[in-house]
Amino acid sequence: MKRNEIIKYIDDIKDPKKFLEYCKKYHEEEDVDIAYLVSRNVISKNPDNISFILAGAKLIIITWNALRFQRLPKGVRESLENDIREAYTESKLDLKKIKGERLENLSLSDDDLKKTIKKIFQEFSSKKSIGFTGASKILHLLNPYLFMMWDYNIREAYHKLHTKNHELGDPDCYLEFLKQSQEIIKNNFK
Numbered sequence: 001m002k003r004n005e006i007i008k009y010i011d012d013i014k015d016p017k018k019f020l021e022y023c024k025k026y027h028e029e030e031d032v033d034i035a036y037l038v039s040r041n042v043i044s045k046n047p048d049n050i051s052f053i054l055a056g057a058k059l060i061i062i063t064w065n066a067l068r069f070q071r072l073p074k075g076v077r078e079s080l081e082n083d084i085r086e087a088y089t090e091s092k093l094d095l096k097k098i099k100g101e102r103l104e105n106l107s108l109s110d111d112d113l114k115k116t117i118k119k120i121f122q123e124f125s126s127k128k129s130i131g132f133t134g135a136s137k138i139l140h141l142l143n144p145y146l147f148m149m150w151d152y153n154i155r156e157a158y159h160k161l162h163t164k165n166h167e168l169g170d171p172d173c174y175l176e177f178l179k180q181s182q183e184i185i186k187n188n189f190k
Helices: 003-013 016-029 033-045 050-064 066-071 074-078 080-097 111-125 131-142 152-159 171-188
Strands: none
Touching (some): 003 152, 033 131, 050 080, 066 131, 074 080, 080 111, 080 131, 111 131, 111 171, 131 152, 131 171, 152 171
């Protein structure tokens, strides 16, 4: 997609009617919703228990990131559980700071908050078995009202709108994506 097409698309989804149309289209075409529902349900049963987090996070990575995950070397695939555990353990205190927060209510210009979000995202996305897309999905499962999921196509499209110098998919890129998502949310749920 070209920059102007992306801008038009984002402007379109700021209209609640268009937003709902796109949601409906997604649900008609996407056949892995059950994996999301099960993953989210497992984690929500006991969101502070690492066993529940591991079960839900592994399920979403193995199903919604299936193509990428299967292409990884066997040793990297086998490190998934340990990588999730390690990233969660390193991020646990930061995740607690923002527990229960909602994207539409946050001040994403607050330096401490930006640092916290980027640090958490970096911890998960730096794991080879998780990556950028997997990090956004796991973090969404941990706090679905704050962390937005993205995949390569979404990341690439939104990155074209970013004005800051950063790499595609890095923590700064994800923060910019959250800011853009926040604007869409605020427009649709006034």
